[in-house]
Amino acid sequence: MSANSPTVTSHPQHKKIVVYTKDHCPYCVRAKRLLAARGYAFDEINLEGDDAKRKWLTDKTGQRTVPQIFIGELAIGGCDDLHELDRNGKLTELMRGE
Numbered sequence: 001m002s003a004n005s006p007t008v009t010s011h012p013q014h015k016k017i018v019v020y021t022k023d024h025c026p027y028c029v030r031a032k033r034l035l036a037a038r039g040y041a042f043d044e045i046n047l048e049g050d051d052a053k054r055k056w057l058t059d060k061t062g063q064r065t066v067p068q069i070f071i072g073e074l075a076i077g078g079c080d081d082l083h084e085l086d087r088n089g090k091l092t093e094l095m096r097g098e
Contacts, residue, residue, distance in 0.1 A: 014095040015072035017042035020057055027079035028067040034082060040095065071095065 017035060019042050021028035035042050047054045047066065061068050061075045069076050071094050076082060085091040 014040065015097060017095075018045060018070045019043070020045050020047055020053075020066055020068040020070075022046065022066045023048045025066055027065075031067045031069060031079040031082050034086060038086070038091070072097075 017040055019028070019031060019035070021032075021044055023046065032042070032044065045053070047057065057068055058064050061077075063078070065078055067078055069078065069082055074094070076085060076094070082091070085094065
């Protein structure tokens with residue numbers, strides 16, 4: 001997590017979350033806030049100025065927008081996708097590996 005992110009207690013039974021972001025991205029902020037509110041620790045990888053990492057992410061996900069969020073090895077999409085999973089109760093299931 002970035003230095004400005006809230007401290008979150010990690011749930012060892014849950015899958016690792018990685019959030020790919022860029023500077024000045026309101027959707028990135030929203031996604032990180034939701035994860036923090038649910039108590040999920042995450043790693044943040046800022047793509048600003050890293051063309052190779054951005055190309056890798058685009059190749060992996062087929063998406064050029066940020067955030068791009070991975071739960072374990074699964075690319076779940078962006079901020080709206082994360083919020084939809086949360087609304088439907090699927091976020092908790094994914095985090096538990098269900």
